[in-house]
Amino acid sequence: MKWLRHNAINIYAGVAIAYMLIPIAVIAAFSFNDPEGRYNYTWSGFTLEHWENAFGVEELTDAMVLSIELAALSTLVATAIGTLLAMALVRYEFFGRRPANFLIVIPMATPEVVIGAGLLSMFLIYPFVDLGFQTLFIAHVMFSISFVVVVVRSRLIGFDRSLEEAARDLGASPLTTFRTVTLPLLAPGIIAAGLLAFALSIDDFVISNFNSGTTVTFPLYIYGALQRGVPVEVNVLATILFAVTVAAMVFTIWQQRRAERMAAVRPEEEVEMLPATPAVRPAPGGFGG
Amino acid sequence: MIRRRLIPYFLLGPGLIWLILFFVVPMYYMGRLSLESGSLLTGFEFTWEWSNFSDSLSAYDTQFVRSFVYAGIATLLCLVIAYPLAYAIAFRAGRWKYLLLFAVIAPFFTTYLIRTIAWQTILSDQSAVVDVLDAIGLAGSNHRVLDEPGSVIAGLTYNFLPFMILPIYASLERIDQRLIEAAKDLYSSASQAFWRVTLPLSAPGVVAGTLLTFIPAAGDYVNAELLGAQGQAMIGNVIQGLYLNVRDYPTAASLSFILMALILAAVVVYIRFAGSEALMGEEAERA
Amino acid sequence: MTKKLLIGLAMLLAAFAIAACGDDDDGIEAGGGDEEGATETVQLEGEPSGDLTISNWPLYIDKAGGSVTGSGTTIDEFEQEFGVKVDYIEDINDNFEFFGKLQPQLDQGESGDRSIFVVTDYMVDIMNNLGYLQTLDKSGLPNVEENLLPSLESPDFDPNREISVPWQSGMTGIIYREDLAPDITSVDQLLTDPKYKGKVTFLGDMYDDVSLVMKAQGVDPANATEEEWNAAIDTIEEAADSGQIRDFTGNAYAGPLAKGDIVAAIGWSGDAIQLEADNPDIKWIRPEEGCNLWSDNMVIPVGAPNPTAAEAFMNYVYDPEVQADIAEYVNYVTPVDGVKEILAERDPKLAQNDFIFPDDAFTADCTPQATPDPSFEQEVTERYQAVITG
Numbered sequence: 001m002k003w004l005r006h007n008a009i010n011i012y013a014g015v016a017i018a019y020m021l022i023p024i025a026v027i028a029a030f031s032f033n034d035p036e037g038r039y040n041y042t043w044s045g046f047t048l049e050h051w052e053n054a055f056g057v058e059e060l061t062d063a064m065v066l067s068i069e070l071a072a073l074s075t076l077v078a079t080a081i082g083t084l085l086a087m088a089l090v091r092y093e094f095f096g097r098r099p100a101n102f103l104i105v106i107p108m109a110t111p112e113v114v115i116g117a118g119l120l121s122m123f124l125i126y127p128f129v130d131l132g133f134q135t136l137f138i139a140h141v142m143f144s145i146s147f148v149v150v151v152v153r154s155r156l157i158g159f160d161r162s163l164e165e166a167a168r169d170l171g172a173s174p175l176t177t178f179r180t181v182t183l184p185l186l187a188p189g190i191i192a193a194g195l196l197a198f199a200l201s202i203d204d205f206v207i208s209n210f211n212s213g214t215t216v217t218f219p220l221y222i223y224g225a226l227q228r229g230v231p232v233e234v235n236v237l238a239t240i241l242f243a244v245t246v247a248a249m250v251f252t253i254w255q256q257r258r259a260e261r262m263a264a265v266r267p268e269e270e271v272e273m274l275p276a277t278p279a280v281r282p283a284p285g286g287f288g289g
Numbered sequence: 290m291i292r293r294r295l296i297p298y299f300l301l302g303p304g305l306i307w308l309i310l311f312f313v314v315p316m317y318y319m320g321r322l323s324l325e326s327g328s329l330l331t332g333f334e335f336t337w338e339w340s341n342f343s344d345s346l347s348a349y350d351t352q353f354v355r356s357f358v359y360a361g362i363a364t365l366l367c368l369v370i371a372y373p374l375a376y377a378i379a380f381r382a383g384r385w386k387y388l389l390l391f392a393v394i395a396p397f398f399t400t401y402l403i404r405t406i407a408w409q410t411i412l413s414d415q416s417a418v419v420d421v422l423d424a425i426g427l428a429g430s431n432h433r434v435l436d437e438p439g440s441v442i443a444g445l446t447y448n449f450l451p452f453m454i455l456p457i458y459a460s461l462e463r464i465d466q467r468l469i470e471a472a473k474d475l476y477s478s479a480s481q482a483f484w485r486v487t488l489p490l491s492a493p494g495v496v497a498g499t500l501l502t503f504i505p506a507a508g509d510y511v512n513a514e515l516l517g518a519q520g521q522a523m524i525g526n527v528i529q530g531l532y533l534n535v536r537d538y539p540t541a542a543s544l545s546f547i548l549m550a551l552i553l554a555a556v557v558v559y560i561r562f563a564g565s566e567a568l569m570g571e572e573a574e575r576a
Numbered sequence: 577m578t579k580k581l582l583i584g585l586a587m588l589l590a591a592f593a594i595a596a597c598g599d600d601d602d603g604i605e606a607g608g609g610d611e612e613g614a615t616e617t618v619q620l621e622g623e624p625s626g627d628l629t630i631s632n633w634p635l636y637i638d639k640a641g642g643s644v645t646g647s648g649t650t651i652d653e654f655e656q657e658f659g660v661k662v663d664y665i666e667d668i669n670d671n672f673e674f675f676g677k678l679q680p681q682l683d684q685g686e687s688g689d690r691s692i693f694v695v696t697d698y699m700v701d702i703m704n705n706l707g708y709l710q711t712l713d714k715s716g717l718p719n720v721e722e723n724l725l726p727s728l729e730s731p732d733f734d735p736n737r738e739i740s741v742p743w744q745s746g747m748t749g750i751i752y753r754e755d756l757a758p759d760i761t762s763v764d765q766l767l768t769d770p771k772y773k774g775k776v777t778f779l780g781d782m783y784d785d786v787s788l789v790m791k792a793q794g795v796d797p798a799n800a801t802e803e804e805w806n807a808a809i810d811t812i813e814e815a816a817d818s819g820q821i822r823d824f825t826g827n828a829y830a831g832p833l834a835k836g837d838i839v840a841a842i843g844w845s846g847d848a849i850q851l852e853a854d855n856p857d858i859k860w861i862r863p864e865e866g867c868n869l870w871s872d873n874m875v876i877p878v879g880a881p882n883p884t885a886a887e888a889f890m891n892y893v894y895d896p897e898v899q900a901d902i903a904e905y906v907n908y909v910t911p912v913d914g915v916k917e918i919l920a921e922r923d924p925k926l927a928q929n930d931f932i933f934p935d936d937a938f939t940a941d942c943t944p945q946a947t948p949d950p951s952f953e954q955e956v957t958e959r960y961q962a963v964i965t966g
Contacts, residue, residue, distance in 0.1 A: 013377035016370060017392050020450065023407035024396055030410070035854060041410065041834045042854075058643045059666065085304035092297035100305060107312050108501070109552040111508035113528050114545040118315030120680055131681075131688070142311040145304055147501070154497045155459045188462065192390075192455050199397035199451070205511065206529075210677060216667065219400045224669045226406070227827035228634040229850065238399040245398045249391040257384075328954050329679075329706060352965065414837040431774055435837065436823055518823035519816050522965035530961045533676035537958060 024242055031235035040232050050232040054240065057233045060221055064237050067218035070133065071201035074140035079194040081141070082148025083186075089149070090156040107146045115143060116210035123211065132215045139211045140204060144197040151196060155189025323542035333538065341543040349527050349544060353551070356523040359438065360506035363445035364453075367502050368495070370446070371453035375494075376487075378454075379461040393454050405444055405515045412440055412516070436518035444512035449505065453498040460494025461487070496563045504552055524548055616878050617711040624888035627661045627881070630692045631674070633872065634666040636744060638905035650901055654892050660885045665690075670826065671699040678877075682708040687877035691886040694743045694872050698783045698947050701733040703875065705950070709739045710876045716887035717741065719894035723913045728871060731944065732798070740873035741890050742911035744846075744902075747934070747942060748784045748868035751833060751843035755857040760840050762864040763792045767815045777832065777841045778812065780824030782960040783945040784868055785812060785842060790946060791865040797946030805948055805956050813963045824964045833858060845931045846908040860931070866941025871911065907931055 033040055034047035055061045088094070089101060107115065116139070123135050163185065167177045183190075205219040212220060222234055326338040346353070378389045396404060411418055412434045422428045427439075434440045464487060472482040510525030524544065531541035640646030644664045645655070651662050668674045674695070681688050682703070695703070703709050714721065720741050734740050752760045757772060759765075766776045767789070778785045787797040789808040800808075815821045822838055829841035834855055848860030876886050893899055896914035903910040903919060903926075910932060920927040930938045948956050 009373055009377045010381055013374050013381070013389070016374045017389065020393065020396055020447075022411065023404045023447075024399060026407040026411055027399060027403055030407075041831045044854075056641075081304045081307060084300040088297045088300035092300070094297040094301075100301060103305065103308055103313070105556070106549070106553070107308065109504050109549050109556065110312075110316075111525055111528060111545055111548055112505075113508075113510070113525065113532060114319060114542075114549075115312070115315070117532055117541075118319045119311060120677075122311075122315045122318060138311055142307060145308060149304075150497050150501060151456060151459060154456050154493045155463060157460075157493050159463070160465070189459050192459055195394050196451075196455060199394060202398060203401040205400075205402060209673075216665075219402050220667075222400060222402045222406075224634060224667065226402070227669045229830065230406070234403065238403050242395060242399050246391070246395055249388065249395075253387055256387075348962070409831065413832075413835045415835055431819070433774075433837070519821075519964055519966040520819075527965050530965055531958075534672045535954070535958045535961045536672075536676070536679075537954070 024239075027235050028239040028242075031232060031239050033232060033235075035232065040230055040235070050236050054233055054236045057231055059216065060218075060231065060233055060237065063216045063218045063221040064241070066133070066215065067202050070136055070140060070217065071198050074137055074144060074201050075194055075198040078141045078144035078197045079148050079190060082145045082193060082197075083152050083190055085145065086149045086152035086156055090153055104146050104149050107143060108150075112143075112204075112206035115139075116207040119207070120210045131211065135211045136208055136215060136217070139207050140201045143204070143207060144200055147196055147200060148193040151193040152186070152189050155186060155192075159185070319542045319545060322538050323546055325539045327539075329536045329538075338539060341539050342547060345540045345544045346547055349524065352522055352524045352527050353548070355521070356507050356525070356548075357551070357555075359442050359445060359521075359523060360503050360509075363442050363449065363506050364499055364503040366442070366446045367450055367453040368499060371450055371498065372457055372495070375454050375457040375461055379458055379464075390455075390458065394451055397451055401448060401511060402515075404448065405512060408440070408444055408447065409435065409515055412443075435516055436521070438517070438521055441513050441517040441521045441523075444516045445506045445509060448512065449502040452501040452505075456497035456501060457491060457494040460497075461491045464490045492563065496560070500556060500559070504556070507552055508548060618713045618716070618876055618883040618887060620713050620716050620884050620887060622884065624658045624660050624882075624885040626885060627663065628692075628885040628889060629663040629665065629690045629881075630694075630889070631665050631668055631690050632692075632694045632743070633668045636666075636694070636872070636906055636908075637664070638901050650893065650898055653898070654889060657892075658885070658888055660882075660888070662889075668694065671696050675699060675702070682706070682877060682879075684879075686879040687881075689881065691876060691880040691882050692874050692889065693877060694874050696783075696872050697731065697733055697870050697945060700740045700873050700875055701947055703877070704733070704739055708878055710878055710880065710883065711738050712741070712876065712890075713887065714738075716884070717891050717894070719891045723894050723896060725911050725913055728911050731871075733947070734873075740875050741894075742871040743874050743893075744906060745869065745871040745909040745911055747845040747862070747909070747931075747939065748779075748788065748842060748870065748945075749845065749860055749862045750840055751829070751848050751851065751858060751860045752840035753833065753836065753855075753857050754859050756836060757839035761861070763788045763842070764865070766840055766842070767792070767811060767820060772839055773818075773820050774822045775837075775839045776821055777823045777825045777829050777838050778821055779829075779842050780826050780964045782957060783947065784870075785824075786956075786960065787868050787943070787946040788842060788863065788865065791941070791943070792863075797943055800946055800948075802949075802952045802956070805952070806959070809956065809960055809963060812960075816963055816966070846906065849907040849931060862938065862940075862942065866943060867939070868945050869939065869942045870945050903932055909934060 030040055030043075031050060032046050032048070033043055034045040034049065035042075085104065089097070089104075119135070119139050119142075120131075123129065123131060129135055129138065164177050164181050167181045168174075172180070203219060204217075205223060208217050208220055209223070216224075218237075222230060225231065225234065321335060322333070323341055324335060324338050325333040326336050326341070327333040374393070378386055378393075382389050410416070413419070414433045414435065419428060419434050422434060423432050428434055429437055429439070431437065468490070469482050469486055472486045473479075477485065507523075508525045510523055510529055513521050513523045513526050528541050528544050528548070531537050531544065535541075637644055637651065638649050640649045640652070643649075644651050644666075645662070646652060651664055654660065655662055674693070678688050678693075700709070720737075724737070724742070728742050728745065729737060731737075750760060750763065750766065757775075760772075766772065766778075786805065786808045789811055790797045790800055790804060793804075793808060793811070795804045795808070812821070816824075823832070825832070825841065827844075827847075829838070829843055830847065830851055832838045833841055833843075834851065843860065845860050848858065851858040874890050876883055880886060893902065894912050896912055896918055899910055899912040899915050900918040900922070903912075903915050904923065907929075908931070916927050916933050919932075927933065947953075
């Protein structure tokens with residue numbers, strides 16, 4: 001009984017995560033379906049055919065590749081910009097702080113239809129970029145910034161400044177402090193924000209629809225296909241995308257564990273390392289030449 | 290000294306410029322549209338048509354109310370489901386922390402549309418799931434789950450869960466464990482320590498998560514379109530329809546502004562209530 | 577605090593002012609050219625060459641190996657014969673959605689790089705009234721002159737076929753589950769039969785839905801008055817509110833029908849063949865009251881690059897040999913005369929297919945979709961939209 005009480009929350013967590021993964025399981029299951037016609041709604045039979053030919057639907061594969069490129073690029077930019085913004089908002093007193101806060105919150109309160117349509121109208125009157133990847137990129141960064149700010153900010157608030165002060169006391173410049181103390185401590189928040197931005201970008205449908213010109217992203221392809229029969233390859237690619245990201249994450253964690261274990265193995269060596277460090281540095285021009 | 294003063298502006302620069310160029314300016318155009326009258330055929334003219342706002346609000350008040358109700362319920366459900374999960378990941382997961390976090394976000398990497406379509410399949414009238422729900426009596430008088438408010442709310446909840454989990458996790462994770470230990474040293478029980486120490490300290494995360502969930506949920510239309518029927522249409526569906534099918538841009542624009550205003554009003558009230566320091570980063574005053 | 581707020585607001589206003597200064601346009605206006613119809617005429621220049629971008633509906637042209645440019649496909653052969661590079665994009669899923677995406681550009685006299693769109697009759701009308709379409713140069717379309725089916729030569733919205741050329745035609749009727757609802761024969765049943773309450777869907781497309789209901793009410797869609805439009809919409813609204821109509825699905829009725837969530841839907845003839853392949857109990861029928869006839873038409877928008885190649889393509893697909901390939905793959909009504917004979921040799925069963933070559937008996941009482949008079953078009957469109965969104 002006590003075991004149950006203590007572990008209730010863990011059991012709950014397990015159930016909750018299972019719930020979150022149910023649709024993924026369904027998607028994966030239907031990727032093995034063998035429908036007669038165009039529609040993949042009822043189970044007809046098991047086949048590996050669509051897995052073997054996963055990239056066979058040309059337009060679909062192109063759309064997927066495009067979505068990934070777009071998401072990667074816009075995530076990088078949005079996370080960088082958003083983190084800077086969050087730092088400014090939380091740590092500094094400046095002119096126009098309230099309006100700036102306001103400006104960042106408003107895009108999140110705006111229906112995507114409005115953002116999408118508004119952006120399009122503007123791109124046409126000021127056509128400094130072509131409708132297509134570039135406009136999608138601009139739009140995706142735009143709506144991601146607000147989310148990045150909110151996530152990073154909630155991490156920044158209550159951040160233990162004393163660690164940074166300690167670094168400063170030890171003679172580090174502001175930039176070094178930022179690089180070696182603040183940033184690593186902030187990292188989980190930034191990574192969470194980055195993941196969110198990436199997911200938002202891959203997922204985005206409404207805003208992309210208005211600003212894509214002739215470019216087709218993965219969600220746009222699916223929406224179109226919904227009307228005419230979603231090919232099984234869509235399920236296959238979605239499952240692959242999911243599996244790849246899971247694998248990437250597992251790999252990262254495994255690497256991290258390895259690094260931890262490696263570091264734990266040589267404690268005595270570390271002590272000796274300190275005075276010997278200058279000698280270990282390679283002589284100038286030592287490599288190559 | 291001067292350089293120090295300028296730092297915040299350099300930090301703010303890129304972000305604010307981006308937002309102004311690509312958000313504020315388009316909004317200006319929307320604003321103009323909302324005060325125009327006419328149709329695509331006869332041309333739109335700027336006539337300070339304030340009646341667009343009152344007319345559209347009264348014509349679509351049902352959908353507004355419905356959207357806020359659905360979004361509100363979905364947000365509450367998200368909070369209830371997400372908090373214990375975020376707690377478990379932050380405090381009980383240990384080495385598995387990042388993996389679990391990842392399991393939370395991973396569904397996001399299959400598209401919104403596909404996930405919702407999967408729910409369409411799972412909740413279709415003939416499925417085993419619905420049979421069970423019907424037996425329990427949760428399937429309503431029509432003996433179906435799809436095309437009823439329940440499925441739209443369920444869809445909203447499911448799709449916005451990560452938005453709730455991540456901020457709460459982020460803010461729980463950086464709570465100094467020593468504070469909790471201190472509370473326990475002072476003879477509080479585990480649950481008291483939770484209510485008095487952990488929960489208040491996680492407030493910023495809860496506030497952020499609630500807003501991140503409620504706001505997009507209120508303007509959503511995909512869930513209502515795929516999982517619901519005409520009786521469940523939300524204001525997002527109305528705006529999309531007005532813009533694309535009816536091409537009544539002034540009404541669509543005015544509805545959009547009303548939606549934004551209502552959401553902002555709700556947000557302001559909520560922040561007042563929840564404590565503005567948590568959200569607005571008043572911290573800087575101290576520093 | 578107040579001072580800061582004021583200054584912040586001033587900054588925002590400044591941003592608005594900058595935006596306003598650069599704004600010569602009123603935003604969205606009517607008519608890229610004139611409001612009375614196409615004023616720009618296609619200028620043919622010698623032999624076709626260069627690039628051609630076409631926007632069409634999905635699954636509307638033959639494919640080989642899953643691609644429209646696979647070896648032996650219509651596009652592939654066109655590219656080889658004329659030396660034109662074709663970019664064929666299947667991005668039209670809904671007339672209005674497509675229109676909404678392109679309208680701002682069309683307004684500026686630009687076509688989004690596309691040379692051909694394929695849109696349904698009523699959308700041709702709408703685009704034309706806004707001046708977004710070019711008048712075709714018939715000297716570039718001899719095959720069309722020769723082979724267009726007589727029944728399609730003179731539609732209401734384009735009496736001389738000067739702005740549009742049919743791509744494929746189709747019929748809207750009832751698609752239903754024979755095993756679950758064997759007695760369905762009329763639209764009226766869908767609206768009123770209590771047995772099927774909550775198991776019926778409509779398209780949500782005003783032109784299709786309301787035309788059929790008007791026919792059920794004994795009204796001639798082509799000449800319907802505003803009262804008659806409203807009466808038909810009233811009926812649909814009643815059925816929607818009471819839950820008789822479960823949903824307005826757009827083209828996405830296939831799923832619920834296949835799963836059995838609904839037993840009958842207003843649907844298109846071409847879809848039925850694919851659905852039947854999945855489930856032999858699914859059938860398309862012409863309702864008792866009659867069905868709707870429509871075409872999806874090729875049009876050349878204003879500002880289209882390379883209209884010469886565009887007309888060459890339009891002409892090319894009106895060659896019966898070429899059209900036969902398309903007809904074999906797409907299961908809609910072909911607008912080109914002479915295809916039936918060609919297919920009779922390749923695939924006799926296909927040549928007998930009512931959906932591709934309907935005879936007069938099959939299309940008895942079928943009429944083109946109704947379009948509302950411009951004087952009340954906006955009102956009924958908005959009204960119907962409100963019905964769809966509850």
